[in-house]
Structure formats: C-alpha cells, structure tokens
Amino acid sequence: MIVFDSVEKSFPKMDRPALDALSITIQPGKITGLVGPDGAGKTTMLRLVAGLITPTSGRVTAFGYDTTRQTRRVREILGYMPQKFGVYEDLTVVENLNLYAKLRNLPRRRRRERFEELLEFTNLARFTKRLARRLSGGMKQKLALACALITTPKILALDEPCVGVDPLSRRELWQMVRSQVDSETIVLWSTSYLDEAELCDETILLNDGNLVFVGAPKELASGLKDRVVRVSGVSAETRRKYVSELLLRPEIIDATIQGSSIRATLNRPFRPQTDPETLFDGYSVAPTAPRFEDGFIERLGGATKRIFGAERRAPLTTRNDENVVVADGLTKKFGDFVAASDISFQIKPGVIFGLLGANGAGKSTTFKMLCGLLKPTAGDGYVGGASLRRSPSSARNRLGYMAQKFSLYSDLTVRQNLNFYGGVYGLAIRERGEAIGRALDEFDLQRYADVKAGTIPLGYKQRLSLAVATLHSPDALFLDEPTSGVDPIARREFWNRVNQYASQGVAVLVTTHFMDEAEYCDRLALILDGRKIAEGTPDDLKSLATSGERPDPTLEDAFIYLIQRGRNEGGR
Amino acid sequence: MIRIERLTALIWKEWLQVFRDPSALMIAFLLPLIMIFLFGYGLSLDATSVKLGVALEDSSPTARSFFNALDASRYFSARYYTNRADAEAGLCDGDVRAVLVIPNDFSKRVEEGTLGPAQLLVDGADANTALIVENYATAAYAQWSATRLRELRGLDGFNKINLETRTIYNPEQSSRNCLVPGSTAIVLAMIGTLLTCMVVAREWERGTMEATLATPIGRLEMFLGKMIPYFLLGLAAALENAAVARYVLGVPFRGSILAFVYASGAFLFVATAQGVLISSVCRDQNLASQVALLSSFLPNYILSGVLFEIDAMPKALQMITYLFPARYYVVCLQTIFMAGDVWSLLNRQIGCIAVIGVVFCAAAIAKTPRRL
Incomplete structure (x- = not known):
C-alpha cells in the first residue's frame, strides 16, 4: 500500500501549497482515481509517489519504501506514465518497448513473450515499425501504457491518460488497465473528467490542494x-x-x-x-x-447564486433569421495531410454549437479557419455575413475569440488588457471606458483591476479572457476548450455567462472534450479524422445509437457508436 | 552502480534520435563543413591587393620605378596621385586604404645615398588591416631602397649584415593554415555543448525525461548515457574536419591521427560535460542554447587565440583564457597540423584540458537530476 503521512508540498512562487497536510492510505487491488480540476494536486501526488519530487514536510511510503530515501527501490516496482507523452516520438513502437524493457531491467529471455503480450493487448501489433510520432493520440497513450506495464509493476501511476483521447480509445484504455489489476497491484489514475471518476473503485477527490472526499465514487453521490x-x-x-x-x-x-x-x-x-x-x-x-x-x-457548497450578464448595449448586426456563422466546405491541407476535409455547418443566432473530436481530429483546424487565423485550402467561412476569404478583418470584428490557453498579456494589468483589446477592436475612447467598467463589474474583476493579469487565479484569468472576447459585443463567440483546468463551480459560472450571451442572440461555437459539457450545447458536430461524421442535437445523436441492448445511451455511447460507424465507412 | 545494458540502451536510443532528426544531423555534420569552408575561404588575415594610393610629388624615373615595384607586388594595388592633397582626398573617400607620399626631393636623396623620409598615411578605421598595410609598406620601401642602393653603390656600400628570414612550419605564412585547424575547436564546441544541451533540454520539454527518470536508472547512467553519444558524434565531426582540411583545403597535417584523436577527445570531454551540465540546469531549449552560445561558443571563438592573438589581449583577459579549454586545444591543433607530434607540448596542453574536464564532469554529475 501507499501511505501519505501528513504530506505537504509547496512550490516556490506559489501562494499556497500544492498539497496541504494530506494523510491517506491507498490499498492495492483497485483502481484509485485521483480526481479534481487542474492544479488540485493530482500530478503532485503521483510525482511524490514516483520520488520525482520530495515532500516539503511529511512522508510518502510505497510498499514500505520511503519514496525520498529509497527512490530506486520504489522505481523498481513502479510503472509511470506522465501527462505529456512519455514515449520517444523519434523511436518506433518496438524501439520504445525495447528501451523501457532495458531501462526497467526486464530479463532478456522474457522480453519477446512480454512484447507480444503487450502488443496484442494494445492492438499495436500491426504498427511495431511505425514511429511513435505517426501514431494517433489514442495509440500513443496505449504505447505509453505498454511501456509503463513492461515489467508488470506493483504500482501503476497514470497521469491523466485520457486527456484529448477519443471516447473509443478511452474506453479501451480503461479495459486494458482494468485487466491489469490483481490483488497486489495499486493503480493510481488521475483525471479531471468527473464522469471518469465513476469508473474507479476508489476515488480521492482533491480541490486546490485539499482533500474533499475519499471513498467509493458511489458514496459521494449517495x-x-x-x-x-x-x-x-x-x-x-x-x-x-x-x-x-x-x-x-x-x-x-x-x-x-x-x-x-x-x-x-x-x-x-x-x-x-x-x-x-x-x-x-x-x-x-x-x-x-x-x-x-x-x-x-x-x-464545494453549490453553484454560485447570482444573475450573470448585463444588458447588451450594441444591437446584433445579424438579423434573427440569418445564420451568424457559416462553414461552407472548409478544407485545409498541410502538404499531403488533410487536416480538415469539406466541413460545413451553420449556426443561427442564440445557438450554442459544439465541435467535438479527439486531439488531432481537426476541430482546432476548423476553428482556426473560422477565426480567420488559418487560410482554408478550399471552401469559405462567414461570420455575420462577412467572408473570411474576402473580408477577413470585418469578419473578425464580428466575433469574440477565447483561446485555449491564457493568451492575454501577463505583464499588463487586467484594466490595461481590457483597454488594449478595446482599442484593437476599434472602440472609441468613451465607449471603451464604459465597456471596460461594465466588464469589470460583470465579471467581478474589480478587485484585480490593477493587478498584473499573469498573477491572478486561473478562474479569474478565464473570466478576463471571456471579458476581453465580449468587450466589443460581438455577434459570435468562439470558445476553444474554454473550461479546461477550472473547478466545477467555476465551470458552472462560466456556462451561465455563456448562456446569458446566447439568450441575447449571440451565436456560440465551442470545442470541448468534457462529455457533460457537450450536453449544454444546442447542436453538436462530431469530427473524426478531419471529417464531420455526424451533426445534430445531443438527443438526436443519442437516438442514433439507441438499440435493443442500449435503450438509453449516454452521449459517450453515442460517440463511440458514431466513431465506429465512421471508421467502417472510412473503409478501414 | 552502472548496468551496461541500461547504459547501452540509452546510448542506442540517443543515436536513433540523432539520425532521425535532420536538425541534429545538420549541426553534427553540415555545420562543421560550413565552418571549415568559411574559415578556409571566407576568412583570411592576410592582406592582398590592398588599395594603396601613392602621391608622386617627385616624377623622376627613380620615383616611378618605386611606384612600379609597389604595384607589381601582390600585396598592393597601387593608385597614382600627382599631389598629396588629391591622395588625402582619396583616403577620405575610402578609395584607398593608405597613402604613401613620395616627396619631391626623393630621387635626389636616394642618389645621395640617404634613405629619404617618405610619409605613410594609413586609414586606421580597420586597425588590423592598418597594421598589416603599415608593415608591408614599410618593408616594401626598405627593400626597394636597399636594392636601389646596392645597384648604385655596389654590394660593399651598404648592408654589411644581410638578414635572411626563413619561416618554418608555415613557410607561406598563410593564415588559412593556422585558421582552419583552429576552426575545429569552434566546431567541436558547437557540437559538444550546443547539440548536447539542446537535445537534453528537448527531452524535458517533451516529457520523456519525466518517464525516464521514473525508471530505476541511476545518476551516473543518466550522465554517461547523454555524454557518450555526443562525445562520439563530436569525434566523428572532428575527423571529418581534419579530412576536409587536409584533402580539400590542402592544409598540411604533419602529426598523427592518434595525437589528433587524443587532443580532440580531451576537448570533447569538457564540451559534452558542459553541455550536459547546462541542460540539467536550464531544461528549456531556448535558454539552453543561449547559455551554450554565451558560455561555450563565444569564448571559444574569441578567447581561444584562433582569431585574436592572446598575447595581444589585456592582462586580465589573458588570465581568463586559461579557464577555457579552447586555448590549450588550439595550441594542440596548430602543433599537430603544422609541426607534428610534439608530445612534450601536447601532453602539457592536454593535461590542462583534462583538469578543466574533471571539474566540469564533477559539476555535471552532481547536477544530473534524479528528480524533477
């Protein structure tokens, strides 16, 4: 078992500890989920177990070994999969396996047999000679898992193995790990997807470095x-x-x-x-x-109770019955590689439209073409009637864009950021002043107004990004994975704000990999291998997957069904 | 504790990565070629066909013959001015780099047997060329007047002592023969330090380092696993450099391959250890390459004595050059190429490099991470 004994871990330049006085015992024979939003302390826990960092105070032991003083002993029984791909991209599948087999001292005579087992089980047998770089996100994760499993470790520590992976690969990864659990193995599985927590036998729920709950996931809901x-x-x-x-x-x-x-x-x-x-x-x-x-x-005390969103000042420039956003056969090729192929959809005012797909499926490419950041190889996009090909700057002026990462100026204060973007969007001085005052009130940014944007908490950064994107009262709001990394309360708040904009008639285009967030959308398009394979309301998509054995499918079931159908039609 | 299998696995992985990464291959094999050709053809410290203005205030045949002698020399291309003012204007406009003023009593003085004073005006903006021009012009004048005097008065008149100069090791006194061997030091500093630290920093960025650290690998294995592949790569590049210098650029190679490998190995030992050390501290490709440029490439370029004479540097700077291995390595290289295996000299220089290497190695091993 793994024991955390009043462990505290602080990092320099952070105002509070990443883990605060954590005491917990993790038993073998189960999958233990480390659950919580980004920055909750999940990765810190896993790295403490692997001896990759040392606790500021307290002690971590794994099967009796102190992870600080007997690091090598611990690492001998550990399989570790970091959040960024732990596989070497310039090496082939089998070269990666060979490397880790040697690094982990797997005896030569057992290698062949073990490789065959792992390749079979991860379905990578066909790709042994392929460079890891050329594998899809899901396959890379399976390879990383195989590398971590190479010596049948007693502790398997997986840091967010399912981030950005399509739902089908995600389900397969779960089955693989599940099959590795025996009565002596500890599996630590960190995730920020709360629906994934329900698949664990035991969950450790963290928020802001504090333990919120320990126990079977059902107990939390019961x-x-x-x-x-x-x-x-x-x-x-x-x-x-x-x-x-x-x-x-x-x-x-x-x-x-x-x-x-x-x-x-x-x-x-x-x-x-x-x-x-x-x-x-x-x-x-x-x-x-x-x-x-x-x-x-x-x-966490329930969702925030307040009304979000002030009255819209500028009237919509698009008429009510017109499409605000139109993607018309958008295609993007990078050399031979087709990142997006013939993608079309329309978004009417007040509609929240979700773009779903795994990392690398082409949703970001589509997104960037619609923002005017990437020139389409073929097809065109329209925002508020303006063509992205012919008048990209007027199209861009009608949309508000919120990038995936915090992309504002960290060294400027909140107010300076708002002022700068207000200027960029062409707001006149007086108008700008009013818009900024409104934004500061509406997004509760008043107390950080004169603080450098880089130093404010993550949830506030996200608010600031949305405030900037809506400063010029755009007709369309483009949100690229807007809620990754924030806690569920902040996510609720965020969506309530977005809902407010939608009810004022703003068209919203959003990408997400949270399944529950897909349910908030009015319409969804599913992107697979650069093609749109399905579009409809969440209920439409679910009904497509309804069958005798699955009378009430979840959205995830629907996606897996559609991906499988898409792959079959794709001629594989 | 080192397990050979783990170590060879790490080295093999590194080789595979280098040979599949075009940018690494370029640094390892193309860059040395570019550098050596730049040093071989592009850079020359010899001044040839320097534009020299000659103000002939004396138009006698004697003075003209001096002008012709200058123009015929391969060091100068002479330009004729009738008076001093025109020549000075030419110097101002940058038409000529120096002006030699032959006064109107020039031939008279020569005939009298006194070496007449001639004025030399040199454009000092480029100090290096100015110095060379000054020396050449002075020498040319002295030589011409000596010959002239001999013609006039016979052999017994002047020059009782006939100084005959013989240059050994580099008889043509070609700067290429000295620069090209020296460039190897700069190339190896690039490969050993820059390539090593960039590759390791990339592992931090991509997250593969985290996965590797979580295996039972030890500190020494990690260090050697990074150092050995780039050490060997650097050695290959050094041999490539020597071969090109010898067979393409025609630089003499009078020493033995053994001595060359011995000296280069010592230098690479420092360079790669320094690369591993930088990458352990920096962990970010941009930062690592900046630090490598500042701490390895530039000092080796400027303070090694390849381009700039160490003895001409201020005392304080001279002391600093002792801290950089390039200083010793350049002496080794120039000795091996020009003179041959002078073991007493080589051993002393290599000993100094080794001392620096041990310091760097100890620091690099101590800083090799076992944790994040």
Whole structure:
C-alpha cells in the first residue's frame, strides 16, 4: 500500500501549497482515481509517489519504501506514465518497448513473450515499425501504457491518460488497465473528467490542494439520493433563462442543461407531490440517479447564486433569421495531410454549437479557419455575413475569440488588457471606458483591476479572457476548450455567462472534450479524422445509437457508436 | 552502480534520435563543413591587393620605378596621385586604404645615398588591416631602397649584415593554415555543448525525461548515457574536419591521427560535460542554447587565440583564457597540423584540458537530476 503521512508540498512562487497536510492510505487491488480540476494536486501526488519530487514536510511510503530515501527501490516496482507523452516520438513502437524493457531491467529471455503480450493487448501489433510520432493520440497513450506495464509493476501511476483521447480509445484504455489489476497491484489514475471518476473503485477527490472526499465514487453521490431531479418540457427558447432562475431559488444548489431537459440538485429530498408545482412551475419533474459531479458540487457548497450578464448595449448586426456563422466546405491541407476535409455547418443566432473530436481530429483546424487565423485550402467561412476569404478583418470584428490557453498579456494589468483589446477592436475612447467598467463589474474583476493579469487565479484569468472576447459585443463567440483546468463551480459560472450571451442572440461555437459539457450545447458536430461524421442535437445523436441492448445511451455511447460507424465507412 | 545494458540502451536510443532528426544531423555534420569552408575561404588575415594610393610629388624615373615595384607586388594595388592633397582626398573617400607620399626631393636623396623620409598615411578605421598595410609598406620601401642602393653603390656600400628570414612550419605564412585547424575547436564546441544541451533540454520539454527518470536508472547512467553519444558524434565531426582540411583545403597535417584523436577527445570531454551540465540546469531549449552560445561558443571563438592573438589581449583577459579549454586545444591543433607530434607540448596542453574536464564532469554529475 501507499501511505501519505501528513504530506505537504509547496512550490516556490506559489501562494499556497500544492498539497496541504494530506494523510491517506491507498490499498492495492483497485483502481484509485485521483480526481479534481487542474492544479488540485493530482500530478503532485503521483510525482511524490514516483520520488520525482520530495515532500516539503511529511512522508510518502510505497510498499514500505520511503519514496525520498529509497527512490530506486520504489522505481523498481513502479510503472509511470506522465501527462505529456512519455514515449520517444523519434523511436518506433518496438524501439520504445525495447528501451523501457532495458531501462526497467526486464530479463532478456522474457522480453519477446512480454512484447507480444503487450502488443496484442494494445492492438499495436500491426504498427511495431511505425514511429511513435505517426501514431494517433489514442495509440500513443496505449504505447505509453505498454511501456509503463513492461515489467508488470506493483504500482501503476497514470497521469491523466485520457486527456484529448477519443471516447473509443478511452474506453479501451480503461479495459486494458482494468485487466491489469490483481490483488497486489495499486493503480493510481488521475483525471479531471468527473464522469471518469465513476469508473474507479476508489476515488480521492482533491480541490486546490485539499482533500474533499475519499471513498467509493458511489458514496459521494449517495448522500444526494432523492435530491437530484430532471425537469423536462421546458422549451428550447426559455431553457437557459429558466436554469438561471432556478439557481436563484434557495432550495436549489445546482442546475444545468442536459440535452433537452434540465438537471437540478436540491438541498433536501425531492417531494414528488408538491415540488413540481411550487418549485418547478408545473413542469414535469422526475427524480434521477445522482452523479459524482453532483456530489462534488454539493461538497464545494453549490453553484454560485447570482444573475450573470448585463444588458447588451450594441444591437446584433445579424438579423434573427440569418445564420451568424457559416462553414461552407472548409478544407485545409498541410502538404499531403488533410487536416480538415469539406466541413460545413451553420449556426443561427442564440445557438450554442459544439465541435467535438479527439486531439488531432481537426476541430482546432476548423476553428482556426473560422477565426480567420488559418487560410482554408478550399471552401469559405462567414461570420455575420462577412467572408473570411474576402473580408477577413470585418469578419473578425464580428466575433469574440477565447483561446485555449491564457493568451492575454501577463505583464499588463487586467484594466490595461481590457483597454488594449478595446482599442484593437476599434472602440472609441468613451465607449471603451464604459465597456471596460461594465466588464469589470460583470465579471467581478474589480478587485484585480490593477493587478498584473499573469498573477491572478486561473478562474479569474478565464473570466478576463471571456471579458476581453465580449468587450466589443460581438455577434459570435468562439470558445476553444474554454473550461479546461477550472473547478466545477467555476465551470458552472462560466456556462451561465455563456448562456446569458446566447439568450441575447449571440451565436456560440465551442470545442470541448468534457462529455457533460457537450450536453449544454444546442447542436453538436462530431469530427473524426478531419471529417464531420455526424451533426445534430445531443438527443438526436443519442437516438442514433439507441438499440435493443442500449435503450438509453449516454452521449459517450453515442460517440463511440458514431466513431465506429465512421471508421467502417472510412473503409478501414 | 552502472548496468551496461541500461547504459547501452540509452546510448542506442540517443543515436536513433540523432539520425532521425535532420536538425541534429545538420549541426553534427553540415555545420562543421560550413565552418571549415568559411574559415578556409571566407576568412583570411592576410592582406592582398590592398588599395594603396601613392602621391608622386617627385616624377623622376627613380620615383616611378618605386611606384612600379609597389604595384607589381601582390600585396598592393597601387593608385597614382600627382599631389598629396588629391591622395588625402582619396583616403577620405575610402578609395584607398593608405597613402604613401613620395616627396619631391626623393630621387635626389636616394642618389645621395640617404634613405629619404617618405610619409605613410594609413586609414586606421580597420586597425588590423592598418597594421598589416603599415608593415608591408614599410618593408616594401626598405627593400626597394636597399636594392636601389646596392645597384648604385655596389654590394660593399651598404648592408654589411644581410638578414635572411626563413619561416618554418608555415613557410607561406598563410593564415588559412593556422585558421582552419583552429576552426575545429569552434566546431567541436558547437557540437559538444550546443547539440548536447539542446537535445537534453528537448527531452524535458517533451516529457520523456519525466518517464525516464521514473525508471530505476541511476545518476551516473543518466550522465554517461547523454555524454557518450555526443562525445562520439563530436569525434566523428572532428575527423571529418581534419579530412576536409587536409584533402580539400590542402592544409598540411604533419602529426598523427592518434595525437589528433587524443587532443580532440580531451576537448570533447569538457564540451559534452558542459553541455550536459547546462541542460540539467536550464531544461528549456531556448535558454539552453543561449547559455551554450554565451558560455561555450563565444569564448571559444574569441578567447581561444584562433582569431585574436592572446598575447595581444589585456592582462586580465589573458588570465581568463586559461579557464577555457579552447586555448590549450588550439595550441594542440596548430602543433599537430603544422609541426607534428610534439608530445612534450601536447601532453602539457592536454593535461590542462583534462583538469578543466574533471571539474566540469564533477559539476555535471552532481547536477544530473534524479528528480524533477
């Protein structure tokens, strides 16, 4: 077993410890999930186990070995897969295996047999001579897993193995790891996907370096039995508004859109006789099974209760019945490689449109073409009627773009950033001053107004990015994986703001790899290998995958089904 | 504790990566070629066909013959001016690099047997060329007047002592013969330090270092696994350099391959250890390459004595050159190429390099990470 004994880990230049007084015992024979948003302390825990960093105070032991003083002993029984690909990209699959076999002292006579086993099991047998660089994201992760498993380790430490991996590969990775667990193995699996936590046997839930919960994932949600409900029959036009109204009611601690219905958590058990009338305005309400995420939100004190979004000042330049964003056969080739092929879709005002796909599928390429950052090889895109080919700057002026990474000026203060971008978007001085004042109030940035943007907390950076993107009241809002790395409360808040913009008629294009976030979208397009393989509302896509053995598929089931169908049609 | 299998696995991996990475191959094999050709053809410290203005205020046949003698020399291309003012204007405009003024009593003085004073005006903007021009012009004048006097008065008149100069090791006194061997030091500093530290820093950036560190690999294995491949690569580049110098550029190679490998090995020992040390501290390709340029390439370029004479440097700077191995290595190279295997000299120089190498190695091993 692994024991954390009042472990604290601080890093220089950080205002609070990455892990704070953590005492915990991890038992073998199960998959233990380290769950939490980025910066919660998951990677720190894994690196402490591997002896890659040493605790500031306290002690970590693994099967009796002190990970600081007996590092080599620990590493002999450890399989470790870092968050960035741990495989050598310039080496082939089999060269990678060979390297790790030697580094980990796998006896020569057992190598052949073990390689065959691992190649078979990861489905990489066909690609042994291929450079790791040329593998897809999912295959790379499987190779990294095979490298970590090469000596059948007693501790398998996996740092976010499923980030950016398509849902099918993700499911396969889970099956692979599951098959490796025996009564003596400890598997540590870190993830920021809360739905993935439910697959673990045991979860350690962290937030901001603090332990929120330890136990079986079901236990976290079980406290919410009879408190989670599904509200259906709310029309698409009023749904978003209704969510923010619900959130203001004292009995409701959380509410989100889930496809065509609304999911809400109460602070007391649901009363089927009276609640639909008194609390839910006569809509049809049915209790539903609580999820891990519901439990997390409850532990963190519930979603923020306030109304987001002030009145829009500038009227939309697009008429109500026109498409705000149009992708018309967008194609991008890099040499021989087709990153995006003939991608078309339209987004009407007030619609949130989700672009889904694994890393490298082509969603970022499509996104960049629509932002005017990348010139399409063929096809065209329109924003507010302006062509990205012919008048890219006027098209760009009608959209607000929020990049995946924090891409504002770290050395400028919050106010200076807003001022600069207000200028870039061509706001006149007085108009700019008003817009900045409004943004500072609306996004609660007042207290950081004169602080350098690089030093404010992650959640606030994200708010600032959104504030900058909406400063010029754009017709369309483009969000590239906007919520990666922030805690679920901040994610709720973020989506409530985005919902506000959508209900004012702004068209929103969003990429995400959080499945639950895909449910917040009105329409979704699924991108696989550079092609759009499906488009529709979340419920449409789910119904495509409905079958006898799967009467009520989740969105993830639907994606796996569609990916498999897409691959088959793709002639593989 | 070193396990040979682990170490060879690391070295093999490094080789595979280098040979699959065009940029690494370019640094290892193309860069030496570019450098050696630059040093061989592009850079010359010899001044030939320097534009020299001659103001002939004396138009006698004697003075003209001096002018012709100057123009015929391969060091000068002489330009004729009738008076001093025109010549000075030419110097100002940069038409000529120096002006030699032959006064109107020149031939009279020569006939009288007194070496007449002639004025030399040199454009000092380029100090190096100015010095060379000054020396050449003075020598040319002295030689011409000596010959002239002999003609006039017979052999017994002047020059009782006839100084005959013989240059050994580099009889043509060609700067190429001295620069090209020296360039090997600069090339090896690039490969040994720059390539090594960039490759290691890249492993940090890509996250492969984290995965490798989490294996039971030891500090010494990690260090040697990085150092040995680039040491061998550097040695290959050194031999490539020597071959090109010898067979393409025609620089003499009077020593033995053994001595060359011995000296180059010692120098590479320092350079690669320094590369590993930099990458352990920097972990970022940009930063690592900056540090490598500042701490290895530039000092080796400027303070090694290849381009700039160490004895001409200020005392303080001279002391600093003792800290850089290039100083010793350049002496070895020039000795091996020009003179041959002078073991007493080589051993002393290589001993100094080895001392520096041990210091760098100890620092690099101590800094080789076992944790993040």
